[in-house]
Amino acid sequence: MRNNLVNTTTDMKTITHFEEFDTSNPAGWEEYSERLVFFLEANSIREGLRRLAVLCSVCGPKTYSIIKSLTSPDPPRLRKHSMKNHFMPRPSEVYQRFLYHRRLQQPGEGVAAY
Numbered sequence: 001m002r003n004n005l006v007n008t009t010t011d012m013k014t015i016t017h018f019e020e021f022d023t024s025n026p027a028g029w030e031e032y033s034e035r036l037v038f039f040l041e042a043n044s045i046r047e048g049l050r051r052l053a054v055l056c057s058v059c060g061p062k063t064y065s066i067i068k069s070l071t072s073p074d075p076p077r078l079r080k081h082s083m084k085n086h087f088m089p090r091p092s093e094v095y096q097r098f099l100y101h102r103r104l105q106q107p108g109e110g111v112a113a114y
Contacts, residue, residue, distance in 0.1 A: 015042050020060030029087035052077060 018039050021032050036058075040051055056064055056076060063083075070086060071079040105111075 015039060018054075018058040020058065021063045023060075023062045023066070026087035029084055033084065049077060 045051055067076050070081045
């Protein structure tokens, strides 16, 4: 088993490993970001730019490419973008209304029942 702790002082340990985000499961972004917040808090990383640096370092190459493309042409440190909006976009209200009001005649359903 891999040791994920590095002794920085005699009283304090730093957690050094955090896994990459699996881009094949976009719905997992919310849980990943929650766990990342715990990781940052456990390592006493509170400044915004340092938090971004840690995210860009641990998220993996595919996720970093997505971050970079979403903030383009500026580097990620100059623009703020919600990864949650990218991985889990809110459904269109108009489309959801359309689905709600749509009524299709089912196979074998008579006109009177429709």
